[in-house]
Amino acid sequence: MSDILVHIELTRSGHVGAAARGLLAAAARLGTPIALTVSDVPLATEAVARLGELGAVRVHAVTSDATQAILATPLVDALGAAVAAYAPAAVLLSGSADGREAAGRLAVRAGGVLLADVVDVAAHDGQIIAEHSVFGGSFTVHAVADGGLPIITVRQGAIDEQAPAAIPELLKADMPAPPGNQAAVLSFSPAPETSARPELRGAATVVSGGRGIGSEANFALVEQLADALGGAVGASRAAVDAGYIAQTAQVGQTGVTVAPQLYIALGISGAIQHRAGMQSSKTIVAINQDEDAPIFEVADLGIVGDVFTVVPQVIELLKNRT
Amino acid sequence: MKIAVLIKQVPDTWEERRIDAATGLLDRAANDPVVDEITERALELALTVKDRDKSTEIVVVTMGPGEATKAVRKALSMGADSGIHILDDSLAGADLLLTASNLAAALRDIGADLFIAGNESTDGRAGMVPAMVAEHLGLPMLGSLVSAEIGSGKASGERQTEAGSQMVEAALPAMLTITERFPEARFPNFKGIMGAKRKPVATVPARGATPASRSRVLDVTERPPRSAGRKLIDDGSAAAGLVDFLAAQRLI
Numbered sequence: 275m276s277d278i279l280v281h282i283e284l285t286r287s288g289h290v291g292a293a294a295r296g297l298l299a300a301a302a303r304l305g306t307p308i309a310l311t312v313s314d315v316p317l318a319t320e321a322v323a324r325l326g327e328l329g330a331v332r333v334h335a336v337t338s339d340a341t342q343a344i345l346a347t348p349l350v351d352a353l354g355a356a357v358a359a360y361a362p363a364a365v366l367l368s369g370s371a372d373g374r375e376a377a378g379r380l381a382v383r384a385g386g387v388l389l390a391d392v393v394d395v396a397a398h399d400g401q402i403i404a405e406h407s408v409f410g411g412s413f414t415v416h417a418v419a420d421g422g423l424p425i426i427t428v429r430q431g432a433i434d435e436q437a438p439a440a441i442p443e444l445l446k447a448d449m450p451a452p453p454g455n456q457a458a459v460l461s462f463s464p465a466p467e468t469s470a471r472p473e474l475r476g477a478a479t480v481v482s483g484g485r486g487i488g489s490e491a492n493f494a495l496v497e498q499l500a501d502a503l504g505g506a507v508g509a510s511r512a513a514v515d516a517g518y519i520a521q522t523a524q525v526g527q528t529g530v531t532v533a534p535q536l537y538i539a540l541g542i543s544g545a546i547q548h549r550a551g552m553q554s555s556k557t558i559v560a561i562n563q564d565e566d567a568p569i570f571e572v573a574d575l576g577i578v579g580d581v582f583t584v585v586p587q588v589i590e591l592l593k594n595r596t
Numbered sequence: 597m598k599i600a601v602l603i604k605q606v607p608d609t610w611e612e613r614r615i616d617a618a619t620g621l622l623d624r625a626a627n628d629p630v631v632d633e634i635t636e637r638a639l640e641l642a643l644t645v646k647d648r649d650k651s652t653e654i655v656v657v658t659m660g661p662g663e664a665t666k667a668v669r670k671a672l673s674m675g676a677d678s679g680i681h682i683l684d685d686s687l688a689g690a691d692l693l694l695t696a697s698n699l700a701a702a703l704r705d706i707g708a709d710l711f712i713a714g715n716e717s718t719d720g721r722a723g724m725v726p727a728m729v730a731e732h733l734g735l736p737m738l739g740s741l742v743s744a745e746i747g748s749g750k751a752s753g754e755r756q757t758e759a760g761s762q763m764v765e766a767a768l769p770a771m772l773t774i775t776e777r778f779p780e781a782r783f784p785n786f787k788g789i790m791g792a793k794r795k796p797v798a799t800v801p802a803r804g805a806t807p808a809s810r811s812r813v814l815d816v817t818e819r820p821p822r823s824a825g826r827k828l829i830d831d832g833s834a835a836a837g838l839v840d841f842l843a844a845q846r847l848i
Contacts, residue, residue, distance in 0.1 A: 286759060345755075345764060346727070346737065369723075371715075371740040371757040378724030381693060382731040387809045388692045390722035403814065409613045409719075414817045415620065422809025427722075430758070457736035457766040460752075464760040479847070503848065521777055527609040527718055528634070528776055536847045547609050553822055557845055559838065565829075572822040575841050579830025587835030592848065595839070 276363035278305040279334075279356055281349070281376065282325065283368055284313055286464060290324045292473075293368035295436055297428055298329040300395050302437035304402055305363050308332045309442070312352045312449070314341045322444055329437025333444050340451035343459055346372065347452040350379045355449070357384050357423065364402050366395075369427040377427045387419035393432040402426075410531055410550025429531075431476025471497075472506045474523060479505030479536045482525055482552070485512035486541020486562060486581060493518045496540055499585050502592045508532065510539075510548045526551035541581045544569025561585065597748070598653045599642040600703055601676065602713035602726065603635040605660050605667040609718045620813030621689045622719060624661070631667045634714030636674075636781035638774050642712055643675045643782065645746050653677050655706055659687060659698055665797065672792035673784035679795070680706075684802035691811045696725050697804030700732030710751060711771040715740050730771040738764050742777040 278301040283291035294309070301307035309330035311317050317335035325333050336352040353376060357365065365380065367373035369391055381388045394405035402424050406415040418424075474480065481503065483496035493513070500507045508525040509518065525532055527550040537555035542548060544560070544567055552558070553572050560573035561581050570576040577584060607613045607627035614623040639656065646652040656671040658664050659682035668679035680702050687698060703711065711730070716723030730737040738744070742761070744753035751772055752765035784792070826841075828834045842848045 283759075345739075345762075350731075371723075371755070374723045375727040375737060375739050378692070378696070378722075378727035379731040381724075382696065382728050385808065387807075387811050388722065388724060389811055390692065390720075390724055408615060412613070412819055413615045414819065415615065416814040417620075417811050418814060420810050420812045422807070427724075454734070455736050455767050455770070457738050457764055457770070460763040460765055462760055462762045465758070521775075524776075536842070536845075545610060546612060550609065550613075554819070557847060558822075559841070561834075561838075565827075570827055571824050573827075574825035575838065576825065576827040577830055577834045577838060578827060579834050584830055584835050584838070588838055591835060591839045595843075595848070 276305040277308050277360045279308050279310055279360060279362040279365045281353060281365070281367045281373065282309045282311050283370060283372065284311055284321070286462065288313060288315065288318050288321060290321050290328070293370065293430060294325065295328050296433035297366050297368060299435035299437045300428060300433050301366050302329045304395060304397050306331050307437065308334055308360060308362065310334045310336065310352065310356050312336045312338055312341050312349050314339055316446070322442060326442040327439045329440055330442045331440045333442045334447065335444060336447045336449050338449040338451065344452065345457035345459060346375045346379060347456055348449060349376045350383065351452055352449050353380050354383055355447070364424040364426055367427050369429050373427055377425050381425045384423060386423035386425040389417055389419060389424055389426045391429050392426050393429050395426065407531070407554070410527055411533060411554030412550070431473065434476060471500065474506040474508055474530050474532060477506035477532070478534050479503045480508045480525070480532050480534045481505050481538045481540065482508035482510060482542060483513050483518065483540045484510035484542030485516060487513060487518060490518045495582065495585050498589055499538065499540070502589045505536070510542045539569050540585060542569055543567045544572065597645065597649070597710065598655065598706070598708045599645060599710045599712060600655045600657055600706060600708035601635070601639045601642050601671070602699065602711070603639065603656050603658045603667055603671055604632045604717050605629045605658065605664040606632040606717055606719040613719070615816050617816045617818065619689070620816050629663055629666070631670055632714060632717050634717070634774070634776060637776070637778045638712045638714050639671055639674060639676060640779060640781040641744060641774060646675065655680060655708065657699065657702055658682070659695060661688070668797050669792055670784065672795045673788040674782060675788060677795060679797040681797055681799045682802065683799050687802050692722055692724055692728065693807040693810065694804065696728030696732060697807060698802050699725065700729045701804040702800055703729065704733060709768045710746065711735065711769070713771065713773050715773040715775045726771055726773045735769055735771045736766040737771040737773065738766055739773045741772060741774050744772060744774065
């Protein structure tokens with residue numbers, strides 16, 4: 275079977291990042307997964323073992339002093355060298371900010387073909403087929419790379435699978451710091467821990483609030499219902515623009531696209547901009563005071579009523595059930 | 597300082613957008629084209645530099661069909677000084693590599709100190725073209741910025757990633773990509789609209805190398821439209837109705 279090179283993002287403390295599981299599972303469907311890591315200190319034994327659990331047949335651990343201090347280029351150099359060494363059938367990366375920059379640069383450098391923001395992959399007659407979900411899930415598009423190395427970025431949270439475990443072979447390499455004018459990292463502050471709530475991307479349940487929530491303080495109600503259901507918190511662009519919640523929670527054409535089992539929209543009118551980011555959800559529930567709100571056109575259950583009356587009752591009823 | 601801003605004409609995200617199932621390409625007739633808002637915000641960042649230093653020259657660059665010239669004109673009416681429109685039938689349906697190669701070819705010789713783009717367009721959403729152009733031009737990139745400071749010989753800013761935020765810096769020339777956290781763009785005023793008519797727009801053909809390989813669409817499937825389900829008017833029992841519904845669907 276041909277090699278599939280998978281870039282594994284590590285956390286700042288050197289642990290295997292959350293995207294690794296889905297990426298390695300996707301790679302295992304296409305060939306032999308080779309995990310590439312780039313870090314400033316040698317990869318920890320636990321991280322190697324974890325990558326094996328997730329299906330990596332080989333771990334190609336690159337050490338580069340410049341990793342923390344220089345953006346993108348050390349990773350692109352490492353990917354370029356690994357592509358030359360393995361001649362893989364495809365390269366897989368996370369659709370993260372770092373993954374996207376590295377993929378774009380690698381494609382220019384190595385002459386590959388980009389398949390971006392992919393939600394699924396399959397091998398068919400020796401060809402790798404990428405599935406894209408376009409315009410908020412309104413269209414499903416299948417595409418292939420004609421005549422070049424497919425460089426695939428996988429949408430975060432899209433592939434929820436785990437490959438069979440392997441005992442990985444470890445190969446270590448060193449990479450010199452890249453020369454020339456580079457983008458330097460001066461300092462880093464980790465993202466604040468967002469309690470025990472699941473990540474918006476890939477969450478089974480999402481509770482979102484819109485302009486109808488009215489204020490930043492009132493947004494606590496959205497969070498309470500999310501917590502009662504063990505779900506993630508989202509928001510419409512209107513709520514983000516109004517400053518009720520951080521932009522990272524934005525669901526919509528600009529922002530995160532979600533497709534949970536259950537999506538609950540509170541005080542969201544349902545402009546196309548928002549619907550484009552959530553209309554692939556399995557079940558949609560909407561609560562809105564405006565009977566004519568467009569969100570009701572896509573809701574499996576719509577409740578015309580006051581969010582501040584109905585939601586506290588729902589939370590109370592959910593409590594009583596357990 | 598000379599700043600090049602990459603702008604893109606896209607279908608309006610506030611309308612239903614379509615893909616032509618036969619060609620696998622965007623159905624441009626289905627929507628009103630607009631300037632992608634993120635690229636207007638990128639232009640706004642360049643304009644704030646010009647507000648402080650009138651000697652700043654701003655060139656907007658776009659690639660697209662004939663009607664994309666409207667996007668260039670709008671940018672000029674907002675305050676950009678000149679435009680480059682890459683217009684070539686051979687570029688219809690260009691993939692990321694062909695797009696980046698042609699943008700880079702048009703940008704290579706203009707001698708810009710700074711290149712600014714949006715982090716991703718609202719139609720393609722790949723979020724890669726700026727990085728690819730930067731690679732073609734041998735530039736460092738400060739991507740996914742939530743704030744930026746532009747000095748004479750360097751640019752810096754706060755970069756937001758999934759893991760946290762970084763303070764990043766690069767000597768110029770460099771590529772910057774900005775996120776929606778940047779301020780909204782200004783509206784063109786009457787003087788700007790009148791002045792835009794006299795500003796130069798160069799229409800140039802495809803000059804980038806055509807990559808040996810490309811991505812190809814196999815098929816396009818439209819998801820059946822969603823239909824509305826049950827609607828309850830809250831008379832005090834809607835909360836119970838909702839919980840019963842969730843229980844029946846085995847969602848709780």
